[in-house]
Amino acid sequence: MVGEDRIIKRGSGGASTTCENDASLRTGPPLRNAKAFELQFMDEGADWDNRQTATMPLSRPPPSSALPFVEPVPSAKAMAAANSLIESEFPHDYITTPHPSLPTARNIKYSDLIEAEHTRLSSDLPREADAGIDLTRYAPPEAPSSTASKETWTTALQQAYTSAKYLSARSINLSLLETYGRNAWLVGNSQLENELKGLEADVERAKLEQEAVEQARRTVQDNAEGEIRGLEDGWRSGVGRMIEVLAASERVKGEILEKRRMGAR
Template identity: 40%
Template sequence: MPLTNAIHESLPYIDSEPTPSERAAALALISLEASTPATASEHPLLPPLAPQKLTPLMLSEFARVESSTPITGISTSRYEEQEAPPSTPSADETPPETLQKWRTALERAYTSQSYLEGRIANLELLERYGKNTWLEGNRQLEDVLRALERELEERKGEIDGVVIERKNAQEAVSGELKGLEEGWRRGVGRVLETEVAAEAVRREILERRRECASELCAHYVEDQELNGHSAANLGTCHLTFCIKGIRATEASSILY
């Protein structure tokens, strides 16, 4: 379906309700247009698609969703209590492998301690200022909601005003439109009546001209009989004269 501006020429306040057959025809046209397959080419007014900027994390998440793998959530292993490396009286702590294990455990312990200290600080701040901040956020959201509701009411009022103006404009010209429609119908009827009358007059003229041609043929035959022509010659002349007279009559009727 083309993305062009559609102008509706219907006048719902003064137009008559469509008949069931008209409604069925309109629905058939709509279904035919809706079933038309979309073309492969995009509409020329559509802007080109923006280039994709997918990070590796997004690609991995898309792959997980595509494979229907359940999400595992955030790993909390780094915040769990760290276990010290094995240390027994017979163990020697001087080798590099043992020292590296202790350093790794110590780094994880520092990380957990830093996280817990930050979390405790955030919880203390939340307990001290969270209530007021939450109430202030709710107040701001209520202000935004009231502003949107006022704007919505204004837009509804504008829409109602446009609808009322449209209705008044249509009702103001409804009488004129009905008068013009009735005049058009009367004009079409008069044109048809004139054409029928003209055809009747044309046929009457043609019939009278044929009668005149027949009378002329009869007078011609009488004159030829008085002059002493034979019966065969009279019949041939009579037929030829009548044919010429009828053809001339039809030709003149076509011209007029």
């Protein structure tokens, strides 16, 4: 309700503010005061929008509401405000704490030999002279002494049979590797290359689809840009005319009130 000396203005954000009625608004020319009223209204509406932007909760609009080819690029101040809102939503330890949706890491248990090598590498110690592959595993076992017992000779013979069988299997594997290893390696590389080509083709296909969608979005938004601009200008013009009408009505009410006061004297 409009009082005698106070008027109610409603900003673009929908918030009502109360201000003292200016005397020049009641007595001055309506168009000039309406223009000043419109400028003040738009400035306060922009301030309200800025306050709303700074305090509104972070939300993700649907993709259809984005108009990157029509809307202007956000300013550095707006981007800083948006980034501050995003940062405020993150927990304080989000950089060092893994996300809950990530699977837990497996506990890997290394052998004692690997652990010893890790310790040596972390300590920058030189490699020992006798470190590496134990060549005695591939050497024939030594025969016991002539005075050894029968059990000792039996054990040595069993170890010799085992070593001979092991070395024979390794010799067969090495000969097979020498004969067919190169071709198997080339076939494996060819299969990996074919898989890589398929993945690259999928990536290229996805890029083409993305470019097609982007071009379609650009075309639709370019075609609708004129209509959007026209609607925006019409809205601004309507708001301006509404403010002029409000200012003129307030001036008329002020004149009526002044005449009533003069008639009551």
